[in-house]
Amino acid sequence: MRYLFSTLFLALCASLNAQLPLPKYQRTYSASMTRGYYFQAPTSFVITGLQVPDEKKIGKQNVALYRMAKRPPAYSQSISVKPLFFAAGVDSAKVIPVLPPVIVQKGDWIGVLGACGDASRLYNSYGAPKAPSRVLGVPFTMYRLVMQANIVGNKGVGKVSSEDAYNVSRVRMYVRGQGAAYAYGKTSATTPELMPNDSFPPSIQFVGGMDLKPIVSGAKAAVLLIGKNRVSAPTPFGTLLVSLPPFAILFLPGPIPSTGVPIRFTLPNDPKLLGVRLDFQAAVVTTTAVLSTATEWIIGK
Incomplete structure (x- = not known):
């Protein structure tokens, strides 16, 4: 894990x-x-x-x-x-x-x-x-x-x-007032899925989470984009769903199994985070890069 x-x-x-x-x-x-x-x-x-x-x-x-x-x-x-x-x-x-x-x-x-x-x-x-x-x-x-x-x-x-x-x-x-996560973006037989995990909504002083499922085999690694807003822009790698430039970029080392991997963030007990909205999308690397569906967080209690 x-x-x-x-x-x-x-x-x-x-x-x-x-x-x-x-x-x-x-x-x-x-x-x-x-x-x-x-x-x-x-x-x-x-x-x-x-x-x-x-x-x-x-x-x-x-x-x-x-x-x-x-x-x-x-x-x-x-x-x-x-x-x-x-x-x-x-x-x-x-x-x-x-x-x-x-x-x-x-x-x-x-x-x-x-x-x-x-x-x-x-x-x-x-x-x-x-x-x-x-x-x-x-x-x-x-x-x-x-x-x-x-x-x-x-x-x-x-x-x-x-x-x-x-x-x-x-x-x-x-x-x-409770932390929430929403999935968005169109799914398909070849689109990786970045899905909220219902057991880990984003709440301060708790662990928030989502799960990345590459769908296809042979995923060598992935990059997680973290933005501040939703967008919908076609690219050669699929539809871009988070705003650019990203707030942060995180590398997910592989190999990533087709069954998926969990992604978890520990959120501090900081009231300044209440109401923060973040959008996440992964780029899964096989022989090329493929953009996933996206997850939006609203951080709460």
């Missing part, structure tokens, strides 16, 4: 709407039923967006957000719920804005269900059970939430249960 450590000292401010850490993707559960997670809020915060990771590239996502009166009972007991927010059939490449934003108070029981697919089939993104996470720097644990129905058909209205010992189903939850 390969790690990069860097201290970033910028004061470029931005609006913060960012995500809770999620467990690493393990597998996809394909069914007519919907999975997610629940937790008791350890502090007050505001939910601004939701997004289902689409590892199978299905293309459409569906989400339902709940505030529950109590902890959901273990399956096969259940409680009836109606979502605070519901959306279906949304492009899975986009973060779904939660409008109006949902204000969560400390002690609230919050649940979210989400999967890619449609009324005929759903694809749930599974991570490890009893997943540790944090919101605005305060730790908590995610537990599995289940609905034995397809939320596309019932618009999220139904009965939910808990299965604490089993896999959490991953839904990105964006919270005002």
Whole structure:
């Protein structure tokens, strides 16, 4: 495993709407039923967006957000719920804005269900059970939430249960003030992918991360460009997605396996970093250089 450590000292401010850490993707559960997670809020915060990771590239996502009166009972007991927010059939490449934003108070029981697919089939993104996470720097644990129905058909209205010992189903939850990472750029069969790592959103005093997947074999090395803005400019090596001149250039020694390598940055506990926006793109070297997709960070708590 390969790690990069860097201290970033910028004061470029931005609006913060960012995500809770999620467990690493393990597998996809394909069914007519919907999975997610629940937790008791350890502090007050505001939910601004939701997004289902689409590892199978299905293309459409569906989400339902709940505030529950109590902890959901273990399956096969259940409680009836109606979502605070519901959306279906949304492009899975986009973060779904939660409008109006949902204000969560400390002690609230919050649940979210989400999967890619449609009324005929759903694809749930599974991570490890009893997943540790944090919101605005305060730790908590995610537990599995289940609905034995397809939320596309019932618009999220139904009965939910808990299965604490089993896999959490991953839904990105964006919270005002939390660190966040966004993927952008068009993917293809030959374009290397620089993807956010949902377990390591960029938050001060924590490790932030992304993963570089060369896609093709024979990657000898890579260069990581760090810019301040997004662009889209065609070049002989692919589409340039970060502004020039770059704020920094980092060398990633090879060989780089086709399965990819992690890239990690330790962020200091410096409030001046809150709101900093950074854009990352890799140039992967094989017989020539090939530009990857890009990741944008907004550093938060």
